[in-house]
Every structure is written in C-alpha cells, then in structure tokens.
Amino acid sequence: MRPRMIAALLVAPLIGLALTAPVAQAAPDPNLTVTAARIPRTTPVLVSSLNTVPVTVEVDAKYTWPDADPNTTLFGILERTxxxxxxxxxxxTPLKRYEGTTANGKWRGVVNVPSTANGKFELTGVMVGQFSPGSGDMTDPTPVPGVKPTxxxxxxxxxxxxxxxxPDPLPFGKGYSIRWSVINGQTGKAYGTKLRVWLANDNGCVESFGGPVYLTDTNGYVTKAYPSSLAExxxxxxxxGNPAPNGGLNVRPNRPGIVTAAPFETSAPVxxxxPVHGQVAGQPFGCPVHLQRLYGAxxxxxxxxxxxxxxxxxFTLQAQPPYxxxxYYRVSFPACYNYRAGVSKTFTIRGT
Incomplete structure (x- = not known):
C-alpha cells in the first residue's frame, strides 16, 4: 500500500492544542471511493482522566488502484463539531477488511477516544493506509457520503x-529550560503517579510521534533543558495516544522587546x-512599531x-519636526507574538 501524508492535519503551532484544523493539500485519492460508514455505538462515550475507550468504526469502500495490496488498510478521520x-x-487505528475484496469491501477498526475529546465528533473522511504523520502522497481525505456518523x-x-x-523572557543566545506540568484539570491536583509523556521540538511536534519519552514525577512535573538554537x-x-496524541501543549519562549532607533538627521527645518531607522532584536516581522513624540513633561x-x-x-518611521x-522622540514596540513590549532610548531632532 502507499503511504499517505497527514502532517497537514496537525499543523499549528500547537499553542495549547495538539491537533488542529486540516489544511487542504490536494484532491482526494482518485482510486478510493467511500460508499458508506458507520459507528455502531449510539450511546455517549464516558471516559475519564488519561484513559481511552475503544469505539468500533466501519467503512464500506472501493479501492481500485491496480497495484493495491490485498491487505490494504484504511483509516478514518473524525472531526469535532x-x-x-x-x-x-x-x-x-488501521481499519482492516473483514468482508469483500479490496476493490469492493468492508473495513473495521477502532478509534481510541480520550477524555480530551469531550464533545461531539463526525466521521468526515477516510484515507488509505494507516495514520502516520510521516512523508507520503499529498492527498486529501476522501469524504464520507451522506449523513456523517457521529x-x-x-x-x-x-x-x-x-x-x-x-528564564522568562529569554535573552537572545541563551539556553533555557521548561518545567512542564500535567495535572487533573477538574480537581487541580496531580494524578499521583508518574506519567509517560512525549517531549519534542519543531516538526517533531507534528510530524513524528512516539518519543522522545519522558516520565513526570508523581506531582506531574518534568523539566527539560533546551539549547538556544531551539528557542525560535x-x-x-x-x-x-494510539495512533495520535491525546492532547498536548506547544510553547515558544517569550523574548524581550529590544528596540534601537535613530533619526537620519538630528536637525531639520520645521x-x-x-526618516527614523531602527531594528527590533529577533526580527519579529510584521509586528507594529510606533514613533512617539513627547508632549509636555x-x-x-x-x-x-x-x-x-x-x-x-x-523598520523605517517618519518624523516631522512641528516647531x-x-x-524628543522614541520608538515604541507593543507586545507581539512571543515578544514583550519595549521602547527605544529617547533621541532628539532639532527643528530649525
């Protein structure tokens, strides 16, 4: 069977969320047609803390790729509504064929439901293979026809x-550490046992799951040191979780707002x-800067x-001596992205 690219479903910066909205990459696989889909369970799934509950999912589909493996598996995607x-x-998890042929068959598997999925979901799409955030064909999910199973x-x-x-904020060029915490959000207390977690960086947060594995202490804490190169x-x-994380949090260190600015001329006619030229350390492109003039004291x-x-x-700003x-002038940089607010040193332009 051919591997599928699913990393697009996981992009985000993961700010407090492990799985976010999908981004269309291409058309659905032309060889896959979904004719029906079912979630036999009709009662709500009750799940607590770090447990998961397996729920059966069934898909009727036709996969007509000429070189298809008789043991081809599928996987379903359920979207929060x-x-x-x-x-x-x-x-x-991989949906395995239990009836018919690959070209016209029925597949069955489970979705492992965590407590962090609290709410209502619809089975909206199906793809060939098994869920994997690795590389492969860039295809969109094949839609489930008709009324979606819920x-x-x-x-x-x-x-x-x-x-x-x-430290917070983190100086440029310095290493840092992050003290992570996982507790019971309902009681505000630790679960009382060491918890297995994955700590990763950059693409590892969305394109590879399964490690590196760390254990929290019994209070839910785990601390990791990071080099300065990972700060951005x-x-x-x-x-x-199986096959994807059951939740997560992504953070970037806060940076200080360090602003330098100077006028092209220090004396000019009224x-x-x-022009006032300057720079913000760390290159937070697209963030606003404001030239401010002192009124009164x-x-x-x-x-x-x-x-x-x-x-x-x-950046370049424009001063215009009014008298x-x-x-007296300065440049103000408001908080933007993960950068704290900052101001430049005061400078002067003499109106003549």
Missing amino acids: AGSGQVNYLFT LTVTGSNQPKITARVI YGNCLLLP GKIV TAWRTVSSARVRPASGV KGLI
Missing part, C-alpha cells in the same frame, strides 16, 4: 498541561520629513507607525 477539548480531530464524548478529569519557561521553534509536550503620543520588515527586523527647538 461541538464541545471543547484539547483534541479537535480523532484518528482510527460520536458523542463525555470527558471528565481531563488532563491540564502547563509550561513554565526559565515550538517546544511541545504531547500526551501519548515640517521636513526625517510626560505624555508620549504616536505620530507615525510602521511594521518590522521580514528577515532583517528593521523650532529640541523635540
């Missing part, structure tokens, strides 16, 4: 994941536009705005 939880998508989940004692980055990428804790008012340019982190004399 109501409720709230860390997981917005559920994936079945699954209602009542999750209790759902795990709550938090992260504390040390996502760092995640994922709750192990009304002349004077303490009031700073914005007189010009711009955005940080990509790649360089630089003769020494005029």
Whole structure:
C-alpha cells in the first residue's frame, strides 16, 4: 500500500492544542471511493482522566488502484463539531477488511477516544493506509457520503498541561529550560503517579510521534533543558495516544522587546520629513512599531507607525519636526507574538 501524508492535519503551532484544523493539500485519492460508514455505538462515550475507550468504526469502500495490496488498510478521520477539548480531530487505528475484496469491501477498526475529546465528533473522511504523520502522497481525505456518523464524548478529569519557561523572557543566545506540568484539570491536583509523556521540538511536534519519552514525577512535573538554537521553534509536550496524541501543549519562549532607533538627521527645518531607522532584536516581522513624540513633561503620543520588515527586523518611521527647538522622540514596540513590549532610548531632532 502507499503511504499517505497527514502532517497537514496537525499543523499549528500547537499553542495549547495538539491537533488542529486540516489544511487542504490536494484532491482526494482518485482510486478510493467511500460508499458508506458507520459507528455502531449510539450511546455517549464516558471516559475519564488519561484513559481511552475503544469505539468500533466501519467503512464500506472501493479501492481500485491496480497495484493495491490485498491487505490494504484504511483509516478514518473524525472531526469535532461541538464541545471543547484539547483534541479537535480523532484518528482510527488501521481499519482492516473483514468482508469483500479490496476493490469492493468492508473495513473495521477502532478509534481510541480520550477524555480530551469531550464533545461531539463526525466521521468526515477516510484515507488509505494507516495514520502516520510521516512523508507520503499529498492527498486529501476522501469524504464520507451522506449523513456523517457521529460520536458523542463525555470527558471528565481531563488532563491540564502547563509550561513554565526559565528564564522568562529569554535573552537572545541563551539556553533555557521548561518545567512542564500535567495535572487533573477538574480537581487541580496531580494524578499521583508518574506519567509517560512525549517531549519534542519543531516538526517533531507534528510530524513524528512516539518519543522522545519522558516520565513526570508523581506531582506531574518534568523539566527539560533546551539549547538556544531551539528557542525560535515550538517546544511541545504531547500526551501519548494510539495512533495520535491525546492532547498536548506547544510553547515558544517569550523574548524581550529590544528596540534601537535613530533619526537620519538630528536637525531639520520645521515640517521636513526625517526618516527614523531602527531594528527590533529577533526580527519579529510584521509586528507594529510606533514613533512617539513627547508632549509636555510626560505624555508620549504616536505620530507615525510602521511594521518590522521580514528577515532583517528593521523598520523605517517618519518624523516631522512641528516647531523650532529640541523635540524628543522614541520608538515604541507593543507586545507581539512571543515578544514583550519595549521602547527605544529617547533621541532628539532639532527643528530649525
């Protein structure tokens, strides 16, 4: 059978969420047709804490690829339609054929439902192979026709994941550590046992599951040190699941707002536009910067705005001396993305 690319279903920056909305990559597999799908269970799934409950999923399909393996498996994708939880998508384990042929058969398997799936889900799509965030054909799921089978989940004692980055904010070029915590979100207390978790970085948070494996202590804490080179990428804790994580949290260290700025001229006729060039450390492109002028003794008012340019982190603002004399300016950088707010040193332009 041919492998399938499913990483598009997991992109996000995972800010508090392990699984997010799918991003269309291509058309569905032209060789796969889903004729019917069923979730025989009609009662709500009651699941607590870190447990999972297997629920049967059945799919009738035709897979007509000429080189198809007789043992071809499928997997289903269930999408949240109501409720709230860390997981917005559920994936079945491999659906194995139990009747008919690969070209026209019936497949059956299970979806392991975690408490973090609290809410209502619909079986919306099917793909060939088994769920894997690795590389392969870039195809979209084949839609389930007609009324979609539904699954209602009542999750209790759902795990709550938090992260504390040390130091905060993180200076540029410095290593850091993250103290992760997994506790019972309903009681606010630890589960009282060591928990198996996955700690990963960058693409490892969305394109490979199964490790590296770490254990929390009995209070739900685990601390990991990271080199400075990983600070600009996502760092995640994922709750192990089969075949996908049962939830997770992704964080990026906060950065200080370090702004430098200087006018092209320090003296200019009243009304002349004077470019003010500057840079924000870390290159937070697209973030706003504001040129502010001092009014009276303490009031700073914005007189010009711009955005940080990509790649360089630089910006250009426009000052315009309104009167003769020494005029005080600064550049303000409001909090943006994971960057804290900051201001440049005050500088002057003399109106002449």
